[in-house]
Amino acid sequence: MVFDIKIIGYIAGFCTAVAQFPQAYKVIKTGETHSISVGMYTIMTFGILFWFLYGVLIPDLPMILANFICLIPSVYILIITIRNNISKKKQKS
Secondary structure: OOOOOHHHHHHHHHHHHHHHHHHHHHHHHHOOOOOOOHHHHHHHHHHHHHHHHHHHHOOOHHHHHHHHHHHHHHHHHHHHHHHHHHHHHHHHO
16 A cells, blocks of 8 residues: 555645634634734735745645635735724724
8 A cells, every 4th residue: 555645735735724714714703803913914825825836836736725725714814904904093093
C-alpha cells in the first residue's frame, strides 16, 4: 500500500479553510468586528491570496482548493471590519 502525500495537503487545507468559517459566521450573525485587527486580517488575506496564486502556478490542487475556500470568509471578514471601522470613525466626528 502506497501512501499518497497529497492526503496530508488535503487535510491541512481542509483544517485551515474551515477555521475561517466560525469567525465569518459570527460576523454575519452579529455584525460585530470591534475586536478584529484590520492589520492582521489584511496581511492574512494577502497571504492566503498569494498561497492560492502559488498553488495555481506550481500547480497543486490541495493548495489551490484550500486557499480559494479560505479566501471567501477572509475577504468577507476584512471588508466588514473595514466598513465598521469607517462607520465608527464617522460617528466620532
